[in-house]
Amino acid sequence: MEKFHYINGDWVGQDLEKLEVNNPATGDVVGTVPIGGKSETKKAIDAAHKAFPEWSSLTAYERSSYLKKLHSLMLEHEDELAELMTIEMGKPLHESKGEVAYSASFVEWFAEEGKRVYGRTIPPHKEKRMMEVRKQPVGVVGAITPWNFPAAMIARKLAPALAAGCTFVVKPPSATPLTAVRLVELCEEAGIPKGVVNLVTGKSSEVAGELMSNPHVRKITFTGSTEVGKKLMEQSAETVKNISLELGGHAPIIVLDDADIDKAVDGVIASKFRNGGQTCICGNRVYVQEKIYDDFISKFVNKAKELQVGNGLEEGTDIGPMIDKDGYDKVEKHVQNAISQGAECVLGGEGYEENGCYFYRPTILKDVAPGMLIMNEETFGPVAPIQKVSTDDEAIKFANQTPFGLAAYVFSESVRRGNHVVNGLDYGIVGWNDGVPSAAQAPFGGMKQSGIGREGGHEGIEAYLETKYVSIGL
Ligand SMILES: NC(=O)C1=CN([C@@H]2O[C@H](COP(=O)(O)OP(=O)(O)OC[C@H]3O[C@@H](n4cnc5c(N)ncnc54)[C@H](OP(=O)(O)O)[C@@H]3O)[C@@H](O)[C@H]2O)C=CC1
Numbered sequence: 359m360e361k362f363h364y365i366n367g368d369w370v371g372q373d374l375e376k377l378e379v380n381n382p383a384t385g386d387v388v389g390t391v392p393i394g395g396k397s398e399t400k401k402a403i404d405a406a407h408k409a410f411p412e413w414s415s416l417t418a419y420e421r422s423s424y425l426k427k428l429h430s431l432m433l434e435h436e437d438e439l440a441e442l443m444t445i446e447m448g449k450p451l452h453e454s455k456g457e458v459a460y461s462a463s464f465v466e467w468f469a470e471e472g473k474r475v476y477g478r479t480i481p482p483h484k485e486k487r488m489m490e491v492r493k494q495p496v497g498v499v500g501a502i503t504p505w506n507f508p509a510a511m512i513a514r515k516l517a518p519a520l521a522a523g524c525t526f527v528v529k530p531p532s533a534t535p536l537t538a539v540r541l542v543e544l545c546e547e548a549g550i551p552k553g554v555v556n557l558v559t560g561k562s563s564e565v566a567g568e569l570m571s572n573p574h575v576r577k578i579t580f581t582g583s584t585e586v587g588k589k590l591m592e593q594s595a596e597t598v599k600n601i602s603l604e605l606g607g608h609a610p611i612i613v614l615d616d617a618d619i620d621k622a623v624d625g626v627i628a629s630k631f632r633n634g635g636q637t638c639i640c641g642n643r644v645y646v647q648e649k650i651y652d653d654f655i656s657k658f659v660n661k662a663k664e665l666q667v668g669n670g671l672e673e674g675t676d677i678g679p680m681i682d683k684d685g686y687d688k689v690e691k692h693v694q695n696a697i698s699q700g701a702e703c704v705l706g707g708e709g710y711e712e713n714g715c716y717f718y719r720p721t722i723l724k725d726v727a728p729g730m731l732i733m734n735e736e737t738f739g740p741v742a743p744i745q746k747v748s749t750d751d752e753a754i755k756f757a758n759q760t761p762f763g764l765a766a767y768v769f770s771e772s773v774r775r776g777n778h779v780v781n782g783l784d785y786g787i788v789g790w791n792d793g794v795p796s797a798a799q800a801p802f803g804g805m806k807q808s809g810i811g812r813e814g815g816h817e818g819i820e821a822y823l824e825t826k827y828v829s830i831g832l
């Protein structure tokens with residue numbers, strides 16, 4: 359499968375050197391994309407800049423109808439998009455299907471939300487004066503996206519940007535560019551005018567370098583590691599760009615002793631093992647109160663041991679491959695570090711290599727301590743470390759111990775105790791008796807070093823709007 363750049367409505371880059379895309383479950387080459395650099399990115403930005411006046415002057419209703427067409431096309435192509443995603447990223451096919459529907463839900467939500475970009479009037483402090491607040495699109499948007507959600511992380515940036523009247527240049531990840539290109543093909547099929555959506559694949563230092571330094575780009579939206587996010591924040595200072603960052607997480611899961619244990623086990627499995635643990639809001643560590651500690655662990659192990667590891671295309675697979683060897687090595691390092699410092703492995707604890715591809719078995723560690731690597735650094739793999747805690751306040755203290763603040767979870771049947779924990783958590787998203795809180799209509803994003811800004815919900819379109827205050831003398 360040969361795919362290309364999409365710049366100003368043309369598929370280009372046929373003459374450039376190609377990057378091979380591998381299936382992480384088999385090692386097979388499944389496609390190629392061009393290795394673009396500064397000059398291709400500049401052309402894409404110029405096209406987006408040129409398309410901006412016309413696109414931004416359409417009515418919200420006109421932009422909405424393009425997005426609705428895109429939404430229908432995504433659902434029409436659900437099976438094909440899902441298969442492509444599994445082939446290049448590895449997640450089980452049923453999760454890929456879920457991701458296509460999830461991605462389409464952002465397009466649908468923002469097709470409607472664009473119609474609700476309201477300004478306001480302010481009571482003046484003087485006679486013969488009108489004061490009003492208007493909203494306008496921020497301008498050309500540069501989006502840099504990660505491999506773990508190849509479709510959703512583009513859709514939840516592209517849809518609000520386009521709905522707000524912005525034009526768009528996306529740099530997808532090198533590991534999973536094919537799904538991104540297919541989505542952009544559907545944008546073309548939906549009739550979105552040329553120059554409004556552009557895509558450049560290639561060297562992140564060069565493509566992102568141009569996006570960050572080009573003065574025509576007014577907004578950068580990034581999902582990925584905290585390390586790269588910090589670099590982008592520094593680089594955005596030069597041209598003072600509006601920036602949204604959705605960065606790493608280290609989600610704590612607190613299971614209080616009044617929790618419904620079966621419900622908690624299901625919630626922890628859903629949170630922890632979705633996408634093989636390669637999700638920024640996945641539970642990274644579990645705190646369980648002493649009274650239910652042994653009972654919870656035994657039920658958790660019994661359920662988790664049924665999870666099947668393998669090729670995501672095969673029926674029955676629950677956990678696909680790790681994205682690459684670096685991802686696998688990080689998981690192995692965290693597990694070994696915990697065991698060497700006294701944690702007990704009660705399930706899994708190892709992975710395997712097959713044809714140069716890396717798989718990790720669902721793993722549960724008990725009696726983990728706060729100082730271990732796994733309790734502090736993002737693991738991004740199918741490992742659940744469990745620490746025993748006594749009081750609710752002790753659980754809150756440990757939950758807040760890292761510099762991350764994206765998602766956290768609490769399982770409790772008590773309104774008073776659950777609410778106390780929710781209030782104490784320094785996190786942008788909290789699932790209370792809910793292991794999968796994400797939804798297009800809700801704000802998604804983190805506090806502390808997990809990022810800046812929110813995607814989804816009304817906040818998700820605000821991120822692509824400027825506020826203009828107008829004072830009118832009458
Ligand atoms: N918040 C989240 O959802 C995610 C968190 N992570 C965390 O990050 C770890 C590493 O994953 P990784 O894929 O390397 O994440 P990165 O942050 O490196 O990659 C995310 C995106 O940023 C691009 N990128 C990489 N380096 C730069 C740079 N210097 N300047 C601008 N853009 C850059 C990548 O491009 P390219 O692919 O071409 O290098 C990709 O498009 C994971 O193990 C996980 O802990 C990872 C992915 C998502």
Ligand SMILES: O=C(O)CCCC(=O)O
Nearest residue numbers: 506507581637638639796
């Ligand atoms: O950044 C991620 O890891 C993707 C988040 C998936 C979700 O929206 O739940």
